[in-house]
Amino acid sequence: MTAIRTIFFVSDGTGITAETLANSLLSQFEHIQFRQVRMPFVDTVAKMHECIQQIRMAAERDTLRPIVVSTLINPEVAAALHEVDALVLDFFSIFIAPLEAELGVRSTHAIGRSHGRANTKGYDQRIEAINFTLAHDDGVSDSDLENADVILVGVSRSGKTPTSLYLAVQFGIKAANYPLIPEDFERNKLPGSLEKHRHKLFGLTITPERLAEIRRERRPASTYASTANCHAEVEAAQRLMRREGIRWLDSTSKSIEEIAATLIQEVGINSKERD
Amino acid sequence: MTAIRTIFFVSDGTGITAETLANSLLSQFEHIQFRQVRMPFVDTVAKMHECIQQIRMAAERDTLRPIVVSTLINPEVAAALHEVDALVLDFFSIFIAPLEAELGVRSTHAIGRSHGRANTKGYDQRIEAINFTLAHDDGVSDSDLENADVILVGVSRSGKTPTSLYLAVQFGIKAANYPLIPEDFERNKLPGSLEKHRHKLFGLTITPERLAEIRRERRPASTYASTANCHAEVEAAQRLMRREGIRWLDSTSKSIEEIAATLIQEVGINSKERD
Numbered sequence: 001m002t003a004i005r006t007i008f009f010v011s012d013g014t015g016i017t018a019e020t021l022a023n024s025l026l027s028q029f030e031h032i033q034f035r036q037v038r039m040p041f042v043d044t045v046a047k048m049h050e051c052i053q054q055i056r057m058a059a060e061r062d063t064l065r066p067i068v069v070s071t072l073i074n075p076e077v078a079a080a081l082h083e084v085d086a087l088v089l090d091f092f093s094i095f096i097a098p099l100e101a102e103l104g105v106r107s108t109h110a111i112g113r114s115h116g117r118a119n120t121k122g123y124d125q126r127i128e129a130i131n132f133t134l135a136h137d138d139g140v141s142d143s144d145l146e147n148a149d150v151i152l153v154g155v156s157r158s159g160k161t162p163t164s165l166y167l168a169v170q171f172g173i174k175a176a177n178y179p180l181i182p183e184d185f186e187r188n189k190l191p192g193s194l195e196k197h198r199h200k201l202f203g204l205t206i207t208p209e210r211l212a213e214i215r216r217e218r219r220p221a222s223t224y225a226s227t228a229n230c231h232a233e234v235e236a237a238q239r240l241m242r243r244e245g246i247r248w249l250d251s252t253s254k255s256i257e258e259i260a261a262t263l264i265q266e267v268g269i270n271s272k273e274r275d
Numbered sequence: 276m277t278a279i280r281t282i283f284f285v286s287d288g289t290g291i292t293a294e295t296l297a298n299s300l301l302s303q304f305e306h307i308q309f310r311q312v313r314m315p316f317v318d319t320v321a322k323m324h325e326c327i328q329q330i331r332m333a334a335e336r337d338t339l340r341p342i343v344v345s346t347l348i349n350p351e352v353a354a355a356l357h358e359v360d361a362l363v364l365d366f367f368s369i370f371i372a373p374l375e376a377e378l379g380v381r382s383t384h385a386i387g388r389s390h391g392r393a394n395t396k397g398y399d400q401r402i403e404a405i406n407f408t409l410a411h412d413d414g415v416s417d418s419d420l421e422n423a424d425v426i427l428v429g430v431s432r433s434g435k436t437p438t439s440l441y442l443a444v445q446f447g448i449k450a451a452n453y454p455l456i457p458e459d460f461e462r463n464k465l466p467g468s469l470e471k472h473r474h475k476l477f478g479l480t481i482t483p484e485r486l487a488e489i490r491r492e493r494r495p496a497s498t499y500a501s502t503a504n505c506h507a508e509v510e511a512a513q514r515l516m517r518r519e520g521i522r523w524l525d526s527t528s529k530s531i532e533e534i535a536a537t538l539i540q541e542v543g544i545n546s547k548e549r550d
């Protein structure tokens with residue numbers, strides 16, 4: 001049995017930045033097992049001391065030095081963390097100084113900025129996007145499509161819903177999605193309500209084999225999930241998208257993050273200026 | 276007019292880690308305006324040269340040195356970036372070396388690890404959580420609640436849906452949510468299907484004033500949105516949750532990230548071990 005090392009995500013805010021950073025780094029050490037412990041809202045020296053207790057206990061149990069990835073704004077709280085025998089990677093202490101020098105100003109040292117409610121405009125926009133995306137999932141509503149940033153199209157179970165939700169939650173993008181169904185293929189035309197939003201359409205396709213696999217989990221032994229039907233639908237959808245000049249990508253071996261990043265680039269959804 | 280500085284998120288993967296980290300840093304410089312440019316999938320030296328062209332053009336236009344936040348795994352591509360006159364903050368080059376020393380192994384230098392499909396188990400779990408959460412939004416379905424990691428309860432528009440979706444998308448947590456409605460208050464009991472899942476319940480409350488404001492956007496001049504009704508519902512919901520011993524928090528001035536981080540800690544949803 002190999003020892004498992006513990007990694008702590010310590011933050012005076014939600015800890016989401018620390019966790020994102022740590023996961024990104026750890027993914028480069030694929031053969032090592034880690035136990036992850038989240039420690040959000042460590043915003044006083046007293047709370048940091050409780051936190052240090054837990055780090056010490058992990059060190060004893062694991063007989064391996066823990067790793068601590070932290071995003072701590074308060075310098076006093078951050079300083080307290082350095083009492084502990086662990087590899088401490090503090091994100092702010094490393095990056096804030098060069099940014100202050102470059103920008104010629106001091107940083108605000110305010111806690112809870114990145115995932116708090118400080119940036120109200122951006123925050124409200126994300127909530128609005130989530131509501132919009134939910135209300136326009138799976139072609140449920142045609143209304144208000146002029147406010148969509150993008151409209152995803154594709155056969156049922158090609159990945160439209162998780163991608164749309166990811167776009168809304170992560171980027172505040174209003175993403176409607178619309179299934180392409182046998183009726184559309186028979187007419188060989190887009191659903192009428194999509195015609196005038198052609199420039200916002202983005203297609204997802206998938207290999208028929210993978211599609212059949214996914215559909216079988218939902219409706220085993222159905223025509224819907226049969227390989228023959230999946231082949232026919234995927235082919236018809238691609239023919240339709242080609243005819244209509246819709247950009248598309250194959251979601252088969254892509255994560256929702258990869259699909260989202262590609263889509264943002266291709267559709268040219270502008271990065272918003274922040275202030 | 277003050278000059279706007281451009282910040283580039285450069286990555287050989289999706290760029291999502293770079294963007295998250297950069298936003299976290301920039302939130303500490305609240306009086307400075309930035310123009311954000313995403314440059315994902317820069318995975319060859321040739322693509323890096325195109326990218327450098329854009330950085331140079333931004334430098335000329337802004338008459339201010341751009342900032343580049345990067346997560347580049349390929350050392351050759353990363354080296355090419357250092358030709359440009361910009362403040363380059365590369366996460367991997369700074370953090371990977373101390374981690375390699377601590378862990379006593381070389382990192383795999385594999386691209387697309389953190390937001391690609393490499394971690395299939397974790398990835399499938401997140402997609403499953405998104406599907407589960409959608410299928411259990413707003414009390415739509417009672418079935419399968421034994422598989423929920425958490426069940427959010429609260430009055431209509433107290434923040435349950437965006438929080439649930441965030442938990443699923445970001446953390447792969449299966450979050451059902453259930454509205455508390457006047458019928459529940461009259462009986463002064465939980466909906467029957469929730470009784471046996473009491474240990475998974477987590478409540479959201481909100482100030483009546485803020486609730487009325489949110490509801491008025493949806494249904495102006497309705498009883499539903501009236502201040503008197505919002506007061507009565509919030510009070511009844513808190514009375515019910517107190518009676519039933521349900522933990523809750525006030526979502527009024529919290530972001531979905533703050534609600535999610537608090538909930539994970541309070542409900543004690545275990546951090547999963549990664550391998």
